Amino acid sequence: MNTAVLRPPEAAGIGRGLALALLAHGLLILALTYGLHWRSDSSPAFEAELWASVPQVAAPREEAPPEPEPAPAKPEPQAQQRAAEEEAAQQREAEIAIAKEKKRKEEKAREDALKLEREKAEKAEKAAKEKEAKAAKDKAAKEEQDRKKAQDAKDAKAAKEADAKREALRLENLRRIQGMAGGTPGSTGTAAQNAAPSAGWVGKVKGKIRPLIIYADDGGANPTAEVQVALAPDGRILGSKVLKASGDAEWDRAVLRAIEKAETLPRDTDGRVPPVLILNLRPRE
Template sequence: MTSATLRPPEVAGMGRGLSLALVAHGLLILALSYGLNWHSDSSPAFEAELWSSVPQVAAPREEAPPEPEPEAPKPDTRAQQRAAEEAAAEQQREAEIAIAKEKKRKQEKAREEAAQLEREKAAKEAKDKAAKDKAAKEEQERAKKDKAAKDAKEAKEAKDADAKREAQRQEFLRRIQGMAGGQPNSTGTAAQNAAPSAGWVGRVKGKIRPLIIYADDGAANPTAEIQVTLGPDGRILGSKVLKASGDAEWDRAVLRAIDKAEVLPRDDGRVPPVIILTFRPRE
């Protein structure tokens, strides 16, 4: 079988019927329009109200059902979360800024306090140094005064000692002359001179001088006055410096030489108990 044999047969006069229906409807519309215009009247109209003898309650008006409220849009949770995160981040930044400012303020305060302490320490050290310098200066002045007083005292003592030694020397000379039977400054005519002879003094010094060990530099010629105590046999019992030469080394050298001599020669069989000798490096 072919496809043409399966197709249903076409309806006869379909187009003609549709055309007739359209014509009939058009005529009906024209008739209605003419009827409405023919009965129209432009005279004034009157209204009358009719009252019922028995009052009647009017039926309530039917109210239209309320329109449903629009459904609230669902919140965007993702946007809210993002806004919350941004707000939290902003708060975190503000907190960090506040913490940084507070930390900087504390650091500046600590630096200022450290600088103040350093200034106070420097001022205290300067004050202490000034006080120490003043005390040291006062101590130096006091030491100078003490040294000057000590030097003056020592000079006075040395002068007094020299005067005392000179008095002792003169006293010894008088005693020697007295023991020899003479008087000080006497011009008597005794058979024998009480003082040691000049030749004997030379022999005594001639025995002692070779024993003196002294490095003579030739710059000065100091004079040492030595008191020597002798026994009856001429033995040296002791010696001491009556008048220093100013050269302590020369004085010690003379005393050592006298000790080495041990015994001095007699003066015509006599030996004075005390004799005063003077020694110079160059005589």
């Protein structure tokens, strides 16, 4: 490819401009040379000394007065007005910023005070609730303690009355047994013999009590529990107690629980029920 085709065309008049530039430089050089040599003088120089009769002080050299400093340019009225407006605007902005900061601090102080008041109120309410709950708990505990004491007293009284009743029945039974054994002086002994329970009645009583006994029999020992049962005339069981322990506390408790579950015992063949009954019960008979 021909690179001459891509070269831009030469500017017209470039030779004329170069010639003018050279001419101007030559004239400048001539002017400088003339300025350096126009005061040159080749005449001979003479020296002379002057003496005065009275010494005279040379007059001070005259110095040119200092040039006055230029006065500062006075700003134009519009520039002064703009500067004043800008200064006023800046001052207003500063005042607004100060007012906002002051308002923010006041609001924060109010919020902190409200928060502190709320925390105090919550703490006071919590303390009051805790105090109320503690008082209610103490009251409930005291009422439960009083109720338990009253129940214990009631149970103790009932147990004492039951013991007294059982003791009275025991004594009555003993008197009857003594009467059945020996009778009264001058009697024929028929009443004593007729008052004794029939031979099959004790078996009927054990037959009702034994199915109610819950006892884990390990097949080892065969303990005997001797218990006394107090009965009402209609056969109701009034109470029971162990006269002679079997040596197995679990068997003794099982026998007493079974008697309590029975509630009543069957009547004898003649329709009577002795007031006191003594039973000997074993796990295996």
